[in-house]
Amino acid sequence: MLLSIVFALLVSCIQKIPKADSIVKNCMIWTGNANMPIAEAMAIKADTIIAIGSREEIRKFKGKATQIIDTGKKFITPGFIDAHIHLLMGGNALLSVELRDASTKEEFVSRIATQAKKLDSNAWIVEGNWDHTLWGGQLPTREWIDDSTLENPVAVYRIDGHMILANAVALKIAGIDKDTPDVPNGEIVRHADGTPTGILKSEAMYLVLNKIPPLSETQKERAIKKAQAYLLSQGVTSIHDVDSLGGFGIVQKMKTEDALKIRIYTAQPLDKWNTLPTRARVDGKWLKNGLLKGFVDGSLGSHTAAFLDPYTDKVDDSGIFINDPKDIYQWISEADKQNLQVAVHAIGDRANRCLLNNYQQLIKEQGKKDRRLRIEHAQHLAPEDIKRFANMGIIASVQPYHAIDDGRWAEALIGPTRMKTTYAFNSLLHANATLVFGSDWPVAPASPLKGIYAAVTRRTLDNKNPNGWVPNQKITVEQALFAYTRDAAFASYDEDIKGTLEVGKIADFVVLSENITKVDPREIINIQVLATYVGGKKVYEIQPNKN
Numbered sequence: 001m002l003l004s005i006v007f008a009l010l011v012s013c014i015q016k017i018p019k020a021d022s023i024v025k026n027c028m029i030w031t032g033n034a035n036m037p038i039a040e041a042m043a044i045k046a047d048t049i050i051a052i053g054s055r056e057e058i059r060k061f062k063g064k065a066t067q068i069i070d071t072g073k074k075f076i077t078p079g080f081i082d083a084h085i086h087l088l089m090g091g092n093a094l095l096s097v098e099l100r101d102a103s104t105k106e107e108f109v110s111r112i113a114t115q116a117k118k119l120d121s122n123a124w125i126v127e128g129n130w131d132h133t134l135w136g137g138q139l140p141t142r143e144w145i146d147d148s149t150l151e152n153p154v155a156v157y158r159i160d161g162h163m164i165l166a167n168a169v170a171l172k173i174a175g176i177d178k179d180t181p182d183v184p185n186g187e188i189v190r191h192a193d194g195t196p197t198g199i200l201k202s203e204a205m206y207l208v209l210n211k212i213p214p215l216s217e218t219q220k221e222r223a224i225k226k227a228q229a230y231l232l233s234q235g236v237t238s239i240h241d242v243d244s245l246g247g248f249g250i251v252q253k254m255k256t257e258d259a260l261k262i263r264i265y266t267a268q269p270l271d272k273w274n275t276l277p278t279r280a281r282v283d284g285k286w287l288k289n290g291l292l293k294g295f296v297d298g299s300l301g302s303h304t305a306a307f308l309d310p311y312t313d314k315v316d317d318s319g320i321f322i323n324d325p326k327d328i329y330q331w332i333s334e335a336d337k338q339n340l341q342v343a344v345h346a347i348g349d350r351a352n353r354c355l356l357n358n359y360q361q362l363i364k365e366q367g368k369k370d371r372r373l374r375i376e377h378a379q380h381l382a383p384e385d386i387k388r389f390a391n392m393g394i395i396a397s398v399q400p401y402h403a404i405d406d407g408r409w410a411e412a413l414i415g416p417t418r419m420k421t422t423y424a425f426n427s428l429l430h431a432n433a434t435l436v437f438g439s440d441w442p443v444a445p446a447s448p449l450k451g452i453y454a455a456v457t458r459r460t461l462d463n464k465n466p467n468g469w470v471p472n473q474k475i476t477v478e479q480a481l482f483a484y485t486r487d488a489a490f491a492s493y494d495e496d497i498k499g500t501l502e503v504g505k506i507a508d509f510v511v512l513s514e515n516i517t518k519v520d521p522r523e524i525i526n527i528q529v530l531a532t533y534v535g536g537k538k539v540y541e542i543q544p545n546k547n
Contacts, residue, residue, distance in 0.1 A: 019063030047535030079237025079508030084438030091223030128156030142198030270294030
């Protein structure tokens with residue numbers, strides 16, 4: 001009788017152990033979970049982790065139909081979360097002319113001319129993301145490209161997204177000529193005789209941009225699918241999409257058709273807060289809205305970031321506010337009453353202080369609650385404002401790759417003193433602020449590995465700062481990993497379902513070619529994403545080199 005009881009108990013225990021759909025083994029897993037930082041294997045059922053730990057602990061979850069994923073002793077991290085991305089713009093950029101690495105005037109002109117030859121008459125040439133500092137700092141003019149784009153309007157962005165070059169065709173469509181009045185909170189750059197050079201800054205850009213025909217649904221879907229494939233190849237499994245080009249309907253359609261492989265938290269413009277009455281989970285794991293994105297100022301490279309003191313290289317200029325602070329506060333206040341999350345772009349120290357003041361006023365007037373207010377970029381901070389992020393619980397949503405890009409030339413614009421607290425990652429963490437990372441793609445590459453490399457080494461792209469640009473602001477690899485995983489999930493109210501690899505969370509993870517926590521930081525840039533899994537399913541695998 002006793003043996004029968006023992007046998008029955010054993011059978012009962014065995015039956016209670018679920019059998020995994022897949023087991024990941026022969027790997028080193030960086031979990032992001034302080035209670036179990038490192039694991040050797042994990043078991044997955046459907047899209048969820050049901051066990052994680054040692055090889056022996058996970059072995060009992062193997063059933064007859066369990067798939068074994070043997071990584072070959074590779075390194076695994078939680079799926080990367082890009083907390084600031086322009087999805088549709090990024091996809092559209094992949095389908096358009098690429099100017100980011102055009103290092104000479106001739107190359108810039110040639111690439112646009114080549115793109116024009118590919119297009120039908122009247123088709124727009126857009127995106128681009130050029131960087132005039134690569135060829136010495138001279139801003140391009142429409143005269144560079146007019147002869148090769150006689151039948152195609154051009155409106156290509158500088159990499160910061162706050163300046164465009166428009167050709168003669170585009171200027172004519174927009175009705176811009178020497179008699180066009182200046183634009184508030186923007187600039188039409190002109191030749192000595194008053195004729196437009198083609199460079200339009202901040203609000204002036206929209207004189208042309210608003211003339212570009214909206215993308216068709218087919219074009220949007222093509223761009224988003226192109227973007228999705230690129231992001232998965234970089235190990236990005238979730239994004240906070242701050243685009244406002246109207247791609248949400250497309251991703252809903254893709255989800256219905258089982259074509260959506262990346263998780264999306266999407267934003268709408270802050271000044272349109274009343275068009276989104278509640279934070280809504282369209283699908284709790286895949287699609288969510290409820291984020292509002294606004295602007296205080298422009299960018300450093302276009303001299304439109306708002307500073308407390310004038311630019312070092314332009315002493316009569318301290319930047320601009322794109323929106324009136326009173327309007328910003330009204331939008332924030334009304335959105336907060338609807339329990340919507342607010343994320344506002346601020347680059348210069350004056351813009352950041354203005355926004356911090358607005359957030360402080362909001363908390364004082366409407367009381368404390370779990371708002372998770374965000375400052376997007378938080379790029380140049382007055383030293384005395386850094387502690388305010390932690391004191392008020394403000395999330396600093398920053399883009400580390402910008403530091404090694406801007407670091408090539410930023411000191412000439414802001415001087416050595418302000419430089420000490422620009423991209424102040426270490427200072428923010430030291431003050432106990434929440435720091436989350438993103439790319440701002442297509443402004444910068446959507447590569448978390450490049451972002452981690454930038455945050456850890458701060459070696460500028462021109463190789464002139466081998467020990468790091470403002471080295472006191474370097475952070476550790478683990479701090480950077482948290483910013484791309486655990487803390488980025490917190491920034492979208494998703495810490496209960498993703499951001500770390502632990503029981504009960506979705507099985508989003510990335511297989512890397514090297515242990516990123518152990519390699520020489522300078523080698524992080526060479527680490528490869530070997531495979532990306534979303535919900536336990538492989539959605540990307542590196543193709544073997546055929547050479």
